[in-house]
Amino acid sequence: MDWQAFWLTIRLATLVTAILIALGLPIAYWIAYSRWRWKFLVEAVVAMPIVLPPTVLGFYILVALGSRSPLGRWWQTMTGHTLAFTFTGLVIGSVIYSLPFAVQPIAASFALIDRKLLAASATLGASKLRTFADVVLPLSVPGLITGVALTFAHTMGEFGVVLMIGGNIPGITRTVSIDIYDEVQAFNFSAANQTALVLLGISFVALCLVYGVNRKLWALWPLK
């Protein structure tokens, strides 16, 4: 069990989840409540990381972080090296590939709230911000928990994108899923198994949390 990789991955997942809740709330709010006729284009862009092959996503992120892109060049002048193959670069890439896992459950939760409640809040003198804080958020707790759990679990387990933009540097970008791959390549099956079981356990706990808080909403089978 490579503890260095494990703690690195936990740090990555926690940081990415925190960033995505901050970024995801306004995006989810816009998706849930906007009536722009081209909204579906934005929704498609947000959902892309779910269906894109990880290598495609990884490739484009690598190009965007690398020394040929505006972002990459700016970073290079600031710090003296590229974003690719750094922990920061990994965080940026992870935020992109985990975006739909945060935004979609939260947007769904927002959209399910009865619009009349928002209207009532407004007639009682509440600003849009207060309505969001006092009505929308409290009624979206299941969606928020789902977003957090899925983002965390997904970031813990991502492989393809991490390998492409991280470069598997121990202590910097060598996450747990890459560690498992390396152990299998080196025929250390028992080490690989230990690490894999830990990931399995974390994923299972995350999903139990998701289905547990959403018992009234999302069952995989219809509720009797």
Add this chain to the structure above:
Amino acid sequence: MRTASEIAPITATPKSGADVLTARIRKRLPAAGRDFELDIDIKLSPGITILFGASGAGKTTLLDCVAGLVMPDGGKIAISKRTLFDSDSATNVSIKDRHIGYVFQDLALFPHLTAQKNIAYGLADMIANERQRRTDTILESFRISDVRDRRPSEISGGERQRVALARALVTDPCVLLLDEPMAALDAPTKSKIIDDLRAWNREHHIPILYVTHGSDEVFALGENVVVLENGRVTACGTPHEVMTAPRQETIAQLAGFENFFDALVTASHEDRGTMTCRVASTNVELETPLVRAEVGSTLRVGIRAGDILLATARPQGLSARNIIPGEIISLEQRDVIVSVGVDCGVKIEVHLTLAARDSLQLRRGCDVWLILKTHSCHLMAHSARE
């Protein structure tokens, strides 16, 4: 009482110092089939005004425009001197700044807050003491103090209704809008809440617009009734004027008239204040009250089933001017009323008591005479729907 053709802005003398709501609204809503257009011009003084009409007439849209939830295509909405919306000057005050109380059809109580917190929601800008005092007072006067710490899902329908009312009223709004608030309640609960609302209204003197399609609430609450039909105001007046002497068939239908038929005006007796009409496709002649209509024109006649008398022998010496022979074609008992269908050239429904049916020994096929007073025949414009 004015007919549709005579209606200009509906006005009532405003009390000095009290707010008057004026609303001139034009709004087109796309709908399946035909687009719906709301086009109204009303002035409401303090007191309860009932907005009456069938489903789809535009009542909720009107309330939503006044509250700011829907933006009209054109017009002006103002409370006394304060303009809320004006298409000419592109003014549109935001919902939260209009200070209008709105009780929605499904109440829209916040499910995650207790009754007390729901009521206090609109008082967030007050200091805590004042907020608590006001909340306590209104909980008392609406008799819901004992459910203050329960959530909406844990209290009865009547209690939820009162919480929704209290929540809107505790903020001391300039105008109160109520959208069919009593629809899901039973009669005793309804009348208690109506009393509470009346008591509150006596102290606060604001324009209250109460939407309903139930005729019993019109009489219980209304000082003034505005009838909305297909997006337009077709009548206004006191409840008595609008409901018991309706000039429009749709109002009559809503107000519970059972008999409607076409009649041709054959003669007009101005000195006597009556007219003679012949029921279409028959030679039955009726003497009716005089209205402004030309000889030869066709009108709609509405008669309440409870206004008609039945006789098994041709009566003599009666004051009633209309005595019409006919034959009973159906007899139906509905609870304690008997509904008798009589064919006298046109099918007429008559309501009798059980005792009357039994003592006259009425049966299908019996020859009877219908007795109608002149003033039981209500003449209405022939429904010319554009």
